[in-house]
Amino acid sequence: MTAEPQRIDERAPVTAATEPGNPKADLIRTAVMEVGVPLGLYYGLRAAGLGQWLALLVSGAVPLARLIHTVAAERRVSAVSLFTLSVMACGTAITLLTGDARLLLARESYLTGLLGLWMIGTLLARRPFMFTTMVRMLPEETARTWYSSWERHASFRAAMRWMSAAWGAAFLIDSAARIAMAYTLPVDLVPVLSVVLLVGMLMAIVRISKSYGRRMMARLT
Template identity: 30%
Template sequence: MRKLLIGLLWDVGLPAVVYYGAHGLGYDVQTALVAAGVVALLRVAFVALLHRRLEVVAAIIGGTFPVLLAISLLTDDPRILLAKESVLSGAAGIALVGSCLLGRPLVYLLTPAPRSKHLTTITWLFGAVLLLDAVVRLVLVYSLPLDTMANLSPILHVGALALLAACALWFRKRRLAHAR
């Protein structure tokens, strides 16, 4: 869990630092978002080279950024880059909820624990939180001023991840208490 949290901090924190650094140096929001996205993509490549394998999630993130960057540049709409996290959260949420509807919750693939109603509940919960995060952020991307949302997006992302981590820890603690 600690390794996962450190990785998430790098994945969220590094692009945020680059965005704020570029913006602080006077670059416009779109240029700062592009710089942050490029750094995130380089991080994905670095981790893939370090571990000598490309994770599925990293591949999706890595593939999404260039597509959304191209669309953003073609339409001259930097909000599309801000919508990237909503697209990714929404896709993950749909995958998790969809896997439950198909009777094969994805969390079973991520944990060595035996199959249980507990893991199905966590899959539903994670999917629902990610879908809610995607919808809320997408609405805010197109409702709030660009600078405001660029500042708010990482906070919302970390908040959603913290909520998911807290839920997972609560369920784990509850399961261990019932096992005794």
Template identity: 30%
Template sequence: MTKNTGSQVRKPSVLDNFKPLLIDVAVPLGSYYVFKDALGMSTFAALAWSSVVPAMRTVWALVKERKTNGLAAIILAANLVSLLLTFVTGDPRLMLAKDSGVSSTVAIGILVSVRLGKPMMTAGMKPFLIKGDTAKEAAWQRLASGAAADSAAFRRKENAFSVVWGTVLLAECIARFVGAYTVPVDTMVWLGSVFMIGAIAIGFVVSGGLAVEPMERMLKAEAEAVAETEAGQAEQPAMSVAA
């Protein structure tokens, strides 16, 4: 186990790696369905109460850590848009089109995060690439910080992952909106779900080939390079003692 200034460095667990997803995404979404379906709250009340955690996380990051919690902020923004759209009633086509408002909020937030140099989808991708591996975690930090030879390429792929998902979700939003006013209402009721499933499938395939697989190779190569360097450094003192 690695050490730092005489004390052991705790290996991050799988839970540590997935904690941002659990707190910022799973808790708000899960609580919404609990409030609405299990407790029988109205859509408005369920959205409002499920926004408490992302709101607190966003404020905490801004006040205490002086940074933006991207995942919590985008979930909060999507909930706020959904709250506003709950007042939209009457026209069935408008009711169908309003779902695109939530998708567009998420999509635009993701694309803006890339522009700001803080790609939002990284928080969701990183746990699946690191898998609690200390060596890969260290390799990620070196690649992301610019300390490794492949850092520039790694950052481009990291940005590409978020760009793909932002673009796919925005395209899904546009398709859903257009369909709401051009396709028969009865058809669009189920076609909207097909659009979403199709967008997610495309997102996984394109982002996997364009970003995830190259990043996995870079992480593996960086971790192996460091391991070889450390092994070589460990052998030198032993050879000196033997001499």
């Protein structure tokens, strides 16, 4: 006799027992592998005499290989993983056909642009991006407060939607800026400027979101 699968209440926050690893440590690890390693590899290959197009192709394969390894290790393909794989694979295929280094530089803008559109698209969902993402990183007691505030306060729901829209807009701006840099600046300058742009954009939107979030939570208490 088999046991009935346990139902999980969608309102219950992810606890330390179910949450895989430390979110901050995971974020740092992801940043190193997705940004630091490819950037260092590109400039290392360029210093070794490799051409711009090939150096970009090889360094850009690192995040793709890591994503494939993660999917293989977990033995499942999430919607986010499938979306990312599709965008990266299509961008790489187009670049291989054209041999255009600038098109390869612009490939990342497709991902950030679509990510921004997705964030804005969650405004039509039951709960927007900012709520569903942040609540999983909060301590259990705080997460329960968020769920309660979502059900009880229209101002809280409006704030979550506003911040989700702001994050989506920030990624769309990032995407447009990356395309502009890819086609107007020297190729060897673009990879490091793209990282500076991304870090600066994330720092700004995180700071704004935290400040707005504190004021909003203060009004609810």
